[in-house]
Amino acid sequence: MTESSNPKPSSSEAAEAAEAATSAGAVEATTSAATAETAGSAETAEAAEATANAGGAEAAEAAEAADEAKAGAGAEPRRAPSRRALLGWGGAGLALGAAAAGGTAAALRVGSDASPSASTGDAVPFHGAHQAGIATPVQDRLHFASFDVTTTDRAALVKLLQEWTAAAAAMTAGHEVGAGAISANEELPPDDTGEALGLKPSRLTLTFGVGPGLFEKDGKDRFGLKARRPQALIDLPAFPGDNLDAARSGGDLCVQACADDPQVAVHAIRNLARIGMGRVAIRWSQLGFGKTSSTTPDAQTPRNMMGFKDGTRNIAGDDTARLDKHVWVGQKDGPDWMVGGSYLVARRIRMHIETWDRTSLAEQEDVFGRDKSEGAPVGKQREHDEPLLKAMKPDAHVRLAHPDSNNGVTILRRGYSFTDGTDGLGRLDAGLFFIAYQRDVRDGFVPLQTSLSRHDALNEYIQHVGSAVFAVPPGVRDKGDWWGKALFV
Secondary structure (H helix, E strand, O other), rough: OOHHHHHOOOOHHHHHHHHHHHOOOOOHHHHHHHHHHHHHHHHHHHHHHHHOOOOOOOHHHHHHHHHHHHHHOOOOOOOOOHHHHHHHHHHHHHHOHHHHHHHHHHOOOHHHOOOOOOOOOOOOOOOOOOOOOOOOOOEEEEEEEEEEEEEOOOHHHHHHHHHHHHHHHHOOOOOOOOOOOOOOOOOOOOOOOOOOOOOOOOEEEEEEEEEHHHOOEEEEOOOHHHHOOOOOOOOOOOOOOHHHHHHHOOOOOOEEEEEEEEEHHHHHHHHHHHHEEEEEEEEEEEEEEEEEOOOOOOOOOOOOOOOOOOOOOOOOOOOHHHHHHOOOOOOOOOOHHHHOEEEEEEEEEEOOOOHHHOOOHHHHHHHEOOOOOOOOOOOOOOOOOOOOHHHHHOOOOOHHHOOHHHOOOEEEEEOOEEEEEEOOOOOEEEEEEEEEEEOOOOOOOOHHHHHHHHHOHHHHHHHEEEEEEEEEEOOOOOOOOOOOOOOOO
């Protein structure tokens, strides 16, 4: 193509390119620059490259330059980028420390696997019949925290749950906690920790659960709740191959924070932990990036750290029939305070990344029972095609995990990838933080994991190192309701 085929861009075109580069992440901006330069639009490429290389204040200056250019062309100037946009590649990643590298990897996914998420500015309703964060479309980031209750005062615990509920309702709506991060009295600590100031709700959901230890611990009925423990809230049995770390297992309470912005999720857990000081203490927590499951019908299933799609047949968030059958506790299940709730199993699954990376592609595909490129079951063309189980190896993961191999056992998955640095021997401490919701743990996770732990070919490359189970009460109905109210009242 000759130069005459590439007319010099107008000032408005250059402004639009700069604006697009400012709004996008650094990778997208660099790509825009390269594309424009290839096409001969030198000024457009330079504008995009300048924004790609900018950070913080420089990015804001690029936006202002775009405003001036658009004003010169008679266009309406754009609003300055939000602090959240500026933090997307900088401050938010730094706030997560070791998890930043993993978060960047998730953000860099390209191709057909990358499905656009809902607007990160949206707020998910907090009140409802069921808690948000279960059937809700899966967000990009996770901060999961398990708490030990340190107080022995039942009234103090109830007060905490009421305070937590009020704070959760505020944060999921994008508001500050209490009087906010800027106190009227500078001599007192502010009610909100402040790191989410200027950030949008990012589809934040906070999901609350209670563990077995809340009902009885060390043989003591601590809060008069022993008789109210659901029969489905069992202590999980030991499965073959488990190597559980007690410091990463169990807990009296849990909060699952999911959001499209990691800083929003971390801010939520941090505020709840601060509010609970003296009454609860974090037992363990887990940051997650790169959702590995989807509750959105027909969406591309995200890939796990092994590069495969798993959980393709997950329950859709709008499939009320399957949710009622497999996820929500029914009237006849008992106890009454759990009707409309669910049961959560969390498992920290370490992947032997280095071993997996030296395994042939053919063996990797045999282990999962899917091809790596499309995620299609053996002998099929597309990932959502009905699998032919008999065409797979007898120990293939998909074959063993399929409901048809487990008397119809079905769970709702909400897993996330994690990477927590190295283990001191140069090996990645990385894998899958597996989260599953079900109507009854005894009919869901336990029989499924019993089968997988004994026969799954994937066991050569993974190990379960953390575990917890929680009863997740129904949703908070209105402003007079609070997390766990039906359990205590």
